């Protein structure tokens with residue numbers, strides 16, 4: 001190709017493709033590890049499996065810097081509110097992986113204290129079966145998640161979020177209007193009651209004026 005032809009090259013793409021390409025290759029996990037599955041996850045970070053191959057080697061221990069909540073281990077009802085709070089502290093877009101039988105379904109803990117699957121608390125995007133699942137299974141789940149991220153539409157999500165915000169504003173302004181009308185009626189009633197009682201007081205003091 002001649003230098004002149006190279007200068008004239010252009011590259012076309014969609015914003016969705018660019019955003020999703022960036023997102024799917026930088027999925028930073030927040031490991032919520034409570035039991036043996038977490039040890040299995042640790043091995044994915046070793047040189048043998050090398051999680052950095054897919055851009056996910058940055059394991060963050062703050063939900064504000066993470067994209068993927070990785071729940072690895074048994075979740076009890078005592079931990080459930082903490083897990084939910086961590087999920088809520090993560091910025092959108094966020095995804096959740098349930099790693100191992102315990103996170104997916106409570107595993108063999110058929111008891112009063114274990115949550116029978118984290119999808120009772122938060123939405124789950126990918127489930128990894130096994131007790132414990134092998135690191136290869138974790139990679140498989142990450143590939144599934146990448147595929148899911150690839151198919152999402154940034155512009156569509158943005159439009160939906162805007163629509164939700166507009167609906168929210170409309171609902172709140174309607175509530176405000178109704179509240180104003182209610183308060184106005186209450187204030188009118190209060191004023192008329194006060195005036196009526198004052199008039200009655202005056203008439204009690206000057207009973208001769210009652211007939212007028």
Ligand code: SF4
Pocket residue numbers: 035036037038072073074099100101102103107130131132133
């Ligand atoms: S699924 Fe098995 S390996 Fe994983 S946390 Fe539960 S008991 Fe441990």
